Amino acid sequence: MLTVAAVSAGFTRDLDACFAQVESLVAEARERGAGLLALPEAAMGGYLSTLGSHGDVADPTRPSRSQPPALRLDGPEVARLRAIAGDLVLCVGLCELAPDEPGPGGEGARYNTAVCLTGDAVLGAYRKVHQPLGEHLSYAAGSGFGAFETPVGRIGMQICYDKAFPEAARALALDGAQLVVSLSAWPASRTGAAPVLADDRWTHRFDLLDRARALDNQLFWVASNQAGTFGSLRYVGSAKVVDPGGAVLAHTGTGPGTAVATIDLDGGLAAARGGMYHLRDRRPDAYGSALAAVPGPLPEPVWERAGAGRA
Template sequence: MSALRMAAVSAEFGRDLEEDFAVAERLIKEARTGDVRLLALPEACLGGYLLSLDGDAADAGPPPLAVDGPEIRRLAALAGDMVVVAGYCEDGGDARYNSVVCVSGDGVLGNHRKVHQPLGENASYSSGDGFGAFDTPVGRIGMMICYDKAFPEAARALALDGAQIGVCVSAWPGSRTNAAADLERDRWKRRFDLFDRARALENQIVWLSANQAGTFGSLRFVGSAKVVEPGGEIIAETGVGAGMAVAEIDVPAALETARRSMGHLRDRRPEAYGPRREGRP
């Protein structure tokens, strides 16, 4: 496979679906002009995120969309010959989920429901129940959402399922306490970046991280979209403002090089990771 041009977006999205689709269409066109084949848009980019993380009953939340509904078909039509990943509120019938979908012009390629819920998010969404990779025209992808990446088991499950590229979409805000005036110095921004680099390095996979930018309700997002190579080095990033981080990687070659001497997946010792057995030193 030749080098793959990919991009992760930092951008501002809100409740108005038509405005969100206008922003998404502009970003997809910009990416296509730059020969990008895989584009990651943020968490909740269709309908916006929550107004706060305090379980605010006054917040009706984003509009729930069916994964096989007209809005996701519209996104797939915009994607065309590209592979596009985007966050949305999924209508699960008797429940709503904070979800991310992967589409191309052929339709839905994969869908993930956020498993780990921070602070008051469980007042608005039900939790997903697993992680799985899936094949796409640009390689095998595993998806997760925001707080999911704080748990090493999540990314490891995707890597063990053969994911070559991890895509994490977020609505990751700055710190709620002792907030830094300069987002570049914010401690939650530092955590966001550390998780991205660690998940790429420990699994030796390519990592795309998209995030909301700007403000929404009481939240101020840290941006910081990026592409990370399998050694944990950031090779493209947006900083805390809006933008598009673009990089070109020969993914299979990058994974082979990273895993040639020290293969983190190959050298695992699962038998040593369980509870201590009685009498074992």
């Protein structure tokens, strides 16, 4: 049996405050018997302060968006995270600095990255592939998905908007992932926002996608998220643990908290896949061409032409 925990919490640019918060959350998870803890996207230094083209630094008439601190995976901050994690498997989001790749200002490329680590090693790292609403202005994009071995099982990671793309989770499932950790900084709608955050359409989508991706691939799904507000963004919280049948085992609600559930990783997968096994029953010969590049240009959304950014 494995106890897993997913965090809903807010993080800012203050790295010292972030480390203190991580230490507290790790201690709480350890007290509750967790073997794996998922922190949100951009937990180290916070996410972007705004989304949409109005943060385009190439336009001098528009304000620059606030940037998170860029950290090297072989740097002291990740080493400090490893020391905090100890024997716990910790998944955490950060802005990765890749000094050997070209980037703005000559300092190297920046990636929106999820890192999985213990006190012994960095077990895996994933760079966000799907970039929403001008995120490319701050980060380079990743190029693929892959699962990796950890002390608690074979897992895969993805970040936020990735969950809207079934192919992303399917790629991890086909690579043998038993559990997917989905780290997010998923905000509420900025147009027609609901007075109650739990009723917001983007809260509903966040929850629906988590459950659908678990059920699509008949695997466990651990979803963390930012909570509260940062810059112009208001986050939906809603960290959760989902089983391979799409049932929510633990949920934080829209505020800060930690969702904790004890799962039978091997037994749960065997039970879910014992009859209709989605990965086995796929028919790539029937829909392979449909998944190729869409011919012709896609229509440009009206809100993109207006340069407003809509969510």
